[in-house]
Amino acid sequence: MDLSYSAEDNAFREEVRAFIKEAFTPDIVRECERSKNGYISKEAHITWQKRLHAKGWAAPNWPVEHGGAGFTPTQKFIYTHEMEAAGAPHTIPFGMTMVAPVIMKFGTEEQKAQYLPDILASNVWWCQGYSEPGSGSDLASLQMKAEDKGDHFLCNGSKIWTSMAQHADMIFCLVRTSNEGKRQQGISFLLIDMNTPGVSVAPLITLDGPAKDQQEINQVFFEDVKVPKENLVGNLNEGWTCAKYLLEFERGNPYSGGLNRTLGKVRSIASEVQSDGAALIENSDFSARLANLEQQVMVMEATELRIFSDVSAGDNIGPGSSSMLKTRGTELQKDVSELAMQAIGQYGLPFVEDTLASTNESDIGMAGAAPITPIYFNVRKTSIYAGSNEIQRNIIAKAVLGL
Amino acid sequence: MDFSFTEEQTLLRNMVQSFVQDNYDFDSRMKIVRSEEGMSRDIWGQFAELGLLAAPFSEELGGLDGGPIDIMVIMEELGRGLVVEPYLPTVVLCGGILSRHASPAQQEANLPGILGGENIWALAYSEPQSRFNAADVLTSAKADGVGYVLNGTKAVVAAAPWADKLIVSARISGEQRDTNGIGLFIVDKSAAGVSTQDYPTVDGNRASEVTFENVAVSGDALIGSADTGLSILEEALDHGIGAICAESLGHMKSLNDATVEYCKTRKQFGVPIGSFQVLQHRMVDMFMEYEQSVSMTYMVNMKLSEGEDERKKASSGAKVQIGKSGRFVGQEAVQLHGGMGMTEELSVGHYFKRLTVIDTQFGNVDHHLKRFASA
Ligand SMILES: Cc1cc2nc3c(=O)[nH]c(=O)nc-3n(C[C@H](O)[C@H](O)[C@H](O)COP(=O)(O)OP(=O)(O)OC[C@H]3O[C@@H](n4cnc5c(N)ncnc54)[C@H](O)[C@@H]3O)c2cc1C
C-alpha cells in the first residue's frame, strides 16, 4: 500500500497542468464557468478538442495505433482528474469514447479509415441514438425500424433525448432489423449521416431554460431515410453486442476532481456572501453542510484511487465498481449543486436565459450567480441518464450481491 | 380542536378549484408566463370579481371577513395551477400589513384599490446583503420636514415589475442590523427617484431590483412607527409563510398525483414502472412528506393570530418542513419521470422549480431551524 505517485507520474501531472494553463484560454474558461448544462458553444468545444489533438491527448482511451494518447492507467487517472479539477471542457464523448471503440472493434478496415481520423481530429460531430420514446431503461425494446432494401436500409422511427443532435454531422443508432427471436437479437448498429433527407431534429427544452440552439437534448425523427448498407457496423442483428461493448468500454470516470472544484467554488462564494453581518462561511450551519460534503468527496476520491489503482494492477474495474462510482458520483453532484444554490440565497432566483453570452458582471445581484440554479435543475439528469441510479443499484444487486 | 373547514371555506375551495381548472390549465399558464408582461390582467380582474382579493379582509374594510384559513384554501388551489398572478404580495403581504397596521386614512386610500383589483402591490424588504435577515436594512429614510427621503436598493422584489405601489422597509435610525428604527413606507412605484431592473425568476415569476434615489415621501406614508416596523414586517412574513406553505401543498399534491399516474402507465421491461418496489417506496415517502406538510400548514395558519413567540415557532417549524418536503417531492417526481421529468413540456418540472424557490423564499431551512430554536 502506498498513496504516493512515482516521479514519472508527478512529472506527468506537471505536464498536464502546464498544458491546461496554456490551452484553457480565458474565452473557453468563461464559457465553462457559465454553462448551465456542461456544454459550451460548438466552436469552443471544437477549438478545445483540436488543441488536445495537437498535443496528442485527444483520445486517452484509444490504442496508440489509432492515435491514442498511450497513457498508463495511472496517467489516465491523473489526466482526467486534472482536467476535472481545472474545470476544462469535457471531450464530447459520442465520437471519441462511444462510437470509435465500437468501430475499432467491429468495423471494417474501410470504416476505420473513413471515420476514425475525423473523430480524432474533431472534424465530425457525432451523437448517440439509443433511447426512444418507449425505450429508456429498457433499451432492448427499441423500435426504430431499418428495412433491408437491397443496397440500402430504409429507416423509420425516432430517437429521443439525443444530446447535442443539433450540432451533429453523424448519429450512431441502434435499429431494429428483425422481430424474430429474443428482442436483443434483432438489433443492428447503424451509422447515419444527419444530412440525409428524411432526418429532422426538434429541440427539447430542459428545466434549466437553455438559450436558443444551446439545448442539451433533442428528438430526432427518421422518415424514409435511406442509409447505405456499408454504414452497418458489425453483423446484421448483432448490434446489441456492439452496444454492450460500448458500455463495457466506458469504464466509470472519476468524479472527485470536478466535485472538489465545485466545492472550492462554493467555499469562495460563501466567503463573499454576507449573512447577518459576517461571511456565510462563518455561519456554523453552512460550514457544517460544506464540511459534510467535503468529507463525502474525500471518500469518493479515496474510493476512486482504490478502484483505479486496482485497474493499473491489471484488474477490471467491473460492473459493480463502475455502477457504484456512477451512483455516488452523481448523487454528490446533485448535493453539491444544491449547496451552491443555497449559498447564493435570494440571488438564486433571477433567471438569465443566455448565460454563455452574458458575463459574470452582468449577472443580477451577484457576479457568477446566473448559472447556479440552472445547474441545480440540470444535474437532476445525472441520476437519470447513462443508466438511471435505480438501474445501477439493480446492477449491483444482481452482479455483486447475487440477488 | 377542529381541523374541519366551514361550509363557506369548502365553497371557496370549490370555486377557486374550478376557476383554475377552467382558466388556468398548464398551456394557458405557460402562455401567460411567456407573454411580454408575464401575468394576466384579465385573470387578476376575475380574481376581483370572484371576491378572492377581498376574501381575507374584515367587513369594515370592505372585505368578506375571512382570515388565514381562507387564504390557505385559496393559495393551495392557486398552487395547483402554478398561478403567477401576485396574490401573495398584493393581498397576503401588503394587504395584510395595511389591514392590520395602517391608519384608517391609509386604509381608506389604499385598500379599495387592492380589493377592487385596480392596484398591484409588492413588498420591498430584502436587500443585496440582507440574505434572510429582515432587520438587515441599509436603505435609509431620513426625516425631512414632515416627510422622509429614501435612499437604497431592494433585492429580488417579487411582483415589482407589475406593481403600482410598494411597501418599503427603510432605516429611520440605528445601525445596519438594529431591530429598532425600521419604518415601513408606502411608496408609489412611479414616484420620482424610484427605478427598477426587472427580470424573470427561475420559477416563471417576475421580480426586480428596486433602487431609491432621494425619493421623497410624505409623513403619512409611514405605516405604524419607526419602532414597530420590524415586528409588523416579521408578522407579515410569517403570514407569507403560512400562504406559501399552502401553495406548496398544491404543488406537492399535483406532483404526487402525476407521479403515481405516470408510474402506473409508463411501461419498461414489459411492466408498469410502478410495479418496481423501489419506486413504490419512493412514492410512499413522497406521500408521507406531503401529509406531514399538510399538518404543519394547517397548524401554522391556525397559529398566525396567536402571540408572537408561538407564531414564530409555528411558522419557522412549518417552513422547515415544507422546505424539506418540497425539495424531496420535487426531486423525486423528476427522477421517477425519467427523461420526461427533465423537460419543460410537462408541468412536473415547473412545480419542482416553484418548490425550489419556495425553499428559499422568506428564508431557507437553516435559517428557520435557527429561528425555530430561538423562538
Ligand atoms: C439530459 C439527458 C441526456 C441524454 N442523452 C442521451 C443521448 O445522447 N442518447 C441517448 O440515446 N439517450 C440519452 N438520454 C436518455 C437516457 O439514457 C434515458 O433517459 C434513460 O435511459 C432513462 O430512460 P427514460 O427517460 O425513458 O426513463 P424510464 O426508463 O421510463 O424510467 C423512469 C423511472 O423509472 C425507473 N426505472 C425504470 N426501470 C426500473 C427498474 N427496473 N427498477 C427500478 N426503477 C426503474 C427509472 O430509474 C426512472 O426513475 C439522455 C437523457 C437525459 C435526461
Ligand SMILES: Cc1cc2nc3c(=O)[nH]c(=O)nc-3n(C[C@H](O)[C@H](O)[C@H](O)COP(=O)(O)OP(=O)(O)OC[C@H]3O[C@@H](n4cnc5c(N)ncnc54)[C@H](O)[C@@H]3O)c2cc1C
Ligand atoms: C420485538 C418483537 C415483538 C414482536 N411481537 C409480536 C407479537 O406480539 N405478535 C406477533 O404475532 N408477532 C410479533 N412479532 C413478530 C413480527 O410481527 C415479525 O417479526 C414481523 O412480522 C417480521 O417477520 P419476520 O421476523 O419473519 O421477518 P421477515 O418477514 O422474514 O422479514 C425479513 C426482512 O424482509 C423484509 N420483507 C419481508 N417481506 C417483504 C416484502 N414483501 N417487501 C419488502 N421487504 C420485505 C422485512 O421488512 C424485513 O426487513 C414481534 C417481533 C419482534 C422483533
